Structures are given as C-alpha cells and as structure tokens.
Amino acid sequence: PARCSLIFGQYAHKTxxxxxxxxxxxxTAERPTFMxxxxxxxxxxxxxxxxxxTPDGRALRGFESRDYTGDGAVRKEDDxxxxxxxxxxxxxxxxxxxxxxxxxYIPQPAQMPAWAQxxxxxxxxxxxxxxxxxxSRPFFLWSSYQDPHPPFTPPVPWNQLYRAPSMPLPKxxxxxxxxxxxxxxxxxxxxxxxxxxxxNLMRTLKAYYYGIVSFIDYxxxxxxxxxxxxxxxxxxxxxxxxxxxxYLGDYNCFGKxxxxxxxxxxxxxxxxxxxxxxxxxxxxxxxxxxxxxTFLAAAGIEPGSANLDGVDLxxxxx
Numbered sequence: 001p002a003r004c005s006l007i008f009g010q011y012a013h014k015t016x017x018x019x020x021x022x023x024x025x026x027x028t029a030e031r032p033t034f035m036x037x038x039x040x041x042x043x044x045x046x047x048x049x050x051x052x053x054t055p056d057g058r059a060l061r062g063f064e065s066r067d068y069t070g071d072g073a074v075r076k077e078d079d080x081x082x083x084x085x086x087x088x089x090x091x092x093x094x095x096x097x098x099x100x101x102x103x104x105y106i107p108q109p110a111q112m113p114a115w116a117q118x119x120x121x122x123x124x125x126x127x128x129x130x131x132x133x134x135x136s137r138p139f140f141l142w143s144s145y146q147d148p149h150p151p152f153t154p155p156v157p158w159n160q161l162y163r164a165p166s167m168p169l170p171k172x173x174x175x176x177x178x179x180x181x182x183x184x185x186x187x188x189x190x191x192x193x194x195x196x197x198x199x200n201l202m203r204t205l206k207a208y209y210y211g212i213v214s215f216i217d218y219x220x221x222x223x224x225x226x227x228x229x230x231x232x233x234x235x236x237x238x239x240x241x242x243x244x245x246x247y248l249g250d251y252n253c254f255g256k257x258x259x260x261x262x263x264x265x266x267x268x269x270x271x272x273x274x275x276x277x278x279x280x281x282x283x284x285x286x287x288x289x290x291x292x293x294t295f296l297a298a299a300g301i302e303p304g305s306a307n308l309d310g311v312d313l314x315x316x317x318x
Contacts, residue, residue: 047066067080
C-alpha cells in the first residue's frame with residue numbers, strides 16, 4: 001500500500017490498495033505513475049530491487065527496465081538476484097533473505113559474504129545502470145532495498161558493528177497494552193513474539209537491525225560515490241525514504257501496520273542543490289505521496305490530469 005501511494009501520489013482511499021495483497025490500480029493516462037510521466041518526458045527510468053507491485057510483481061509501471069528481486073517470485077528463475085547468487089556458487093542457500101517461520105524475529109548472520117548479500121547486489125546493479133545508461137537522456141533510478149526486513153541478517157562483519165549489551169531496551173510505557181489494536185495481537189502471534197519478552201534477545205535484535213541499516217547506508221554511499229566520480233552528483237535529485245518503520249519491541253509489539261511512531265515514522269531525506277537548503281531540518285509533516293510531485297517539479301513536468309494528494313517537498317522546505 002505504501003509503494004502504491006508513492007508511485008501514484010495518492011492516498012489509499014483513492015488507490016483502493018489498503019493492505020499487502022490488494023491489487024494496485026492500472027497505470028493509465030488518468031492515473032499515471034511518476035515513472036511513466038518521467039519516461040514520457042524522455043527520462044530513462046530503471047528500477048532495481050523490491051517494488052512489491054501487485055498483482056504482477058514483474059510489471060514495469062512506467063519503468064523502461066528493471067532488475068528484479070524481493071518481490072516474492074514463485075519461481076527462483078524469476079528473481080534476478082537469486083539467479084545471480086546461484087551462478088556465484090551459492091545454489092545451496094535456500095533462504096537468501098534469512099530463515100523465516102518461527103525464526104522470523106531471531107537475528108541471524110547472512111548466509112553469504114557481504115559482497116553477495118542482496119543490498120550489495122542492489123548497489124552493484126544500480127552502479128552498472130549508471131555506467132551503461134543512455135547518455136543522451138536524463139535518467140531516473142529507483143534503488144530499492146528489501147532490508148531492513150525481518151529476519152535481520154547483516155553479513156559478517158556487519159553483524160558485529162553494534163554490541164548487543166550496549167543497545168537501549170524498547171520503549172515500554174506502563175499502560176502499553178492500551179495502545180494495542182487487534183492487528184498488534186495478530187502480528188505478535190504469527191511472528192512468534194507473544195510468549196514473553198527476552199531483554200537479551202531485544203538488545204541483540206536491535207544490534208542486528210542497526211547493522212543491516214548501516215550496511216544499506218554503506219551501499220547507498222557506493223552509489224553516491226559513483227555519481228560524484230562521474231560528475232553527476234550535483235545535478236541529481238536524491239530522495240531517501242522507506243515504506244514503514246519497525247516496532248523492535250516498543251510497546252511489546254513487533255512489525256508495523258499501525259500508526260504509532262515506531263511503525264509509521266520513516267526517514268525522508270532530499271538532496272538537490274538549488275532546490276533544497278543544505279542541512280535544513282523541516283518540522284512540517286510530510287508523506288510518501290509528496291515524492292511524486294517532488295520529482296515531477298524538479299523535472300519540469302506537469303502532472304496533467306493526475307489527481308495528486310501530495311506537494312513538492314521543495315515548496316514545503318521553503
């Protein structure tokens with residue numbers, strides 16, 4: 001649902017996509033994605049990683065091309081990362097994103113070295129696109145990381161970057177159960193987290209979560225370094241965000257799907273010299289629906305008949 005609202009610039013009551021598994025609306029002239037409008041304007045639009053498009057996980061939805069992974073492919077040959085991983089000699093790995101089921105919230109080191117982990121692959125494919133793209137056209141690149149998604153699986157040595165005994169314990173107000181709704185109880189049950197809380201596990205969980213986030217940061221840095229080396233960094237709008245947060249034991253809850261800060265508050269960083277003031281922190285509320293109008297405004301593209309709910313973040317920053 002978050003990605004649906006992001007690509008169409010509309011709230012869920014307009015997209016009718018409220019929950020995982022709901023079909024996204026068709027991409028049409030009256031309801032374009034921002035990728036389709038960029039493509040029509042001459043941009044070379046490429047996507048790497050998890051897009052979570054439904055009902056067709058391999059749909060382009062305005063992209064000219066994609067590198068696929070993390071979209072729940074039924075056949076492994078439909079997942080480009082898994083196919084690549086097998087070609088590197090890791091065909092024995094069955095759970096490339098970590099062991100789930102009863103292990104869903106048990107922190108575990110990645111089963112492959114750092115250079116072969118999915119977040120590193122996303123950065124590799126992103127840099128490969130930037131190197132080989134059509135230089136006669138401007139570009140749009142969406143680098144999408146499945147992590148930090150349970151089970152939290154930082155590769156060695158990133159699993160040791162943060163020490164578990166130093167991690168703060170979750171936020172637990174004395175009346176925490178008053179904040180629960182039905183879905184919290186459901187999530188805690190099917191994620192094997194409702195049989196009691198182990199504080200040592202909570203600290204280790206957070207250390208591994210921080211480790212996998214830092215590994216993503218490192219790989220985003222590799223993409224930014226390539227843009228800097230190629231002289232394109234200052235002329236590239238960069239937006240960094242996420243689809244949801246994670247309780248990590250706050251309120252004795254796990255997962256997301258509610259609107260307490262731990263689950264609903266996501267990072268939102270924008271960089272584009274000349275449009276965004278450097279180092280400014282804006283306290284005004286912002287949303288994923290603001291990302292589409294932000295890219296269109298930076299590219300000088302009118303949304304046409306698209307009924308957008310968001311605003312240009314540069315205007316909000318001013």
